[in-house]
Amino acid sequence: MSAREGTLVACATPWGRGGVALLRLSGPQAQAVAAALSKIPGGWPPARRARLAHFVDASGAIDTGLLTHFPGPRSYTGEELVELSCHGNPLIVERLLAAAITAGARMAEPGEFTRRAFLNGRMDLTRAEAVLQAIDAQSSAGLAIAQQGLGGGVLSLAETLANALTQALAELEARLDYPAEDLTLQEDAVLAEGLLAIAAKAQAAADTYASGRILVEGATVALVGPVNAGKSSLFNALGGSERALVSEIPGTTRDVLERRVRLGPVAVTLLDTAGQRENPGEIEAAGMALAERLGASAELVLVVVPAHDPEQARAVLERTEGRRRLLVGNHMDRPGAQSQVDGIPLIPTVAATGQGVPELGQAIADALVQEEPGSASLIIASQRQRDLLLGVAEACRESHEALLGPLGVAVSAQVLYGALERLDKLSGRDTREVVLDALFSRFCIGK
Ligand SMILES: Nc1nc2c(ncn2[C@@H]2O[C@H](COP(=O)(O)OP(=O)(O)OP(=O)(O)O)[C@@H](O)[C@H]2O)c(=O)[nH]1
Ligand SMILES: [Mg+2]
Numbered sequence: 001m002s003a004r005e006g007t008l009v010a011c012a013t014p015w016g017r018g019g020v021a022l023l024r025l026s027g028p029q030a031q032a033v034a035a036a037l038s039k040i041p042g043g044w045p046p047a048r049r050a051r052l053a054h055f056v057d058a059s060g061a062i063d064t065g066l067l068t069h070f071p072g073p074r075s076y077t078g079e080e081l082v083e084l085s086c087h088g089n090p091l092i093v094e095r096l097l098a099a100a101i102t103a104g105a106r107m108a109e110p111g112e113f114t115r116r117a118f119l120n121g122r123m124d125l126t127r128a129e130a131v132l133q134a135i136d137a138q139s140s141a142g143l144a145i146a147q148q149g150l151g152g153g154v155l156s157l158a159e160t161l162a163n164a165l166t167q168a169l170a171e172l173e174a175r176l177d178y179p180a181e182d183l184t185l186q187e188d189a190v191l192a193e194g195l196l197a198i199a200a201k202a203q204a205a206a207d208t209y210a211s212g213r214i215l216v217e218g219a220t221v222a223l224v225g226p227v228n229a230g231k232s233s234l235f236n237a238l239g240g241s242e243r244a245l246v247s248e249i250p251g252t253t254r255d256v257l258e259r260r261v262r263l264g265p266v267a268v269t270l271l272d273t274a275g276q277r278e279n280p281g282e283i284e285a286a287g288m289a290l291a292e293r294l295g296a297s298a299e300l301v302l303v304v305v306p307a308h309d310p311e312q313a314r315a316v317l318e319r320t321e322g323r324r325r326l327l328v329g330n331h332m333d334r335p336g337a338q339s340q341v342d343g344i345p346l347i348p349t350v351a352a353t354g355q356g357v358p359e360l361g362q363a364i365a366d367a368l369v370q371e372e373p374g375s376a377s378l379i380i381a382s383q384r385q386r387d388l389l390l391g392v393a394e395a396c397r398e399s400h401e402a403l404l405g406p407l408g409v410a411v412s413a414q415v416l417y418g419a420l421e422r423l424d425k426l427s428g429r430d431t432r433e434v435v436l437d438a439l440f441s442r443f444c445i446g447k
Contacts, residue, residue, distance in 0.1 A: 008108035009100040018088030025082040034082040036103035057099040063092045078120025125428040126154035129382045138267035142216035144373035158426045164198045172413040199396035206389035211369040212381035218267035222295035225304030226312040227275030230330035233351030235272035254287035256294045264365030301325040308334035310341040388422045395419035
């Protein structure tokens, strides 16, 4: 028996106290294991019907709950599956898990139930990834992306692309295998255009990843700028309540403060950091270094510029050049406030009164997310899918070049097969056979 086999057991609900906890058993022994630790007054229940059960181990009663049997292959994992629901107390769950292990189950590894669902053909890889996204989603827009994936959206994109590639390959193979035949072939130019169109479609889907990842996972946004620019005031205003100390004494913030805020469709982790200035004290310098370290991984930097004295922000502006950033002009109420720096417009705010803060929130969301579910046809949120789609786009462009250039049809076809393999990987399905089908369906086979 390989390490991947056997009967799995795991608690499917979060660890802690709650009304109910759910244990899952999956594998050939699931029914036997469940039967070993359950006394069911009504007898073993019919398929997919919950029935009252008393759970027991060698020392006696553990709890009373419900038992449901999902016989394979019509179960989540495609194999024998039993769900036990008990009261949500880790002490109960621990005893039930131990009893299941004594009866022959083993603890599941993370994702192992879904892995089995994939291996048993219950779902393709894109749906398996969508299951994870549905669990991880930090916003309702992230959930909508997961639902697209669960509904087969990514799979159907892969299929659409694979069909288009298959047709193109059929054209290329026909040129290679039957050059002398009197076939009605597309013009090379039309075929080449088609390849670019497939590339564009794959590229466009891959490009949605930047937004998709942030909608599902959330993003970190760091407030940086010179001392007294109003970073902590903005941190409080964007979060809707006071968390950070605000004072007119420069160098008030030393530690990095963190809070979760919702800006438009995005779950944002906002970081307030120590202000920057020349000749800081020892602790302040340590705070500036901490800000630098933690802010480095932020998806977006808000450079808070004192609008009445933008030159104070010079060093920070230089240091953040090239990063994804927004320039905020705070202290807009002060005399001499500038509306731009180096020709770049500042987002105007008066943090002390909240003026311009909702607009800033919107600007942050817009900078983080270019697409939202519903606006584009599909948004992907998996790096694996993104990388494969980029590979497909690249291969289509190469194939296009080969077809029109000196490399020729054979290379063009070979490169396209590579693209098709990537799409197979996307869904975890082999489509090679389909190419042959499409190819020969264009011929009169009796010939
Ligand atoms: N007039 C005016 N005062 C503001 C504005 N925003 C913040 N302040 C005041 O400016 C001072 C500094 O604000 P903070 O939010 O502490 O500034 P900071 O950037 O966090 O400063 P450090 O933590 O020292 O780096 C406080 O007295 C605030 O009340 C604004 O838009 N206009
Ligand atoms: Mg501060």
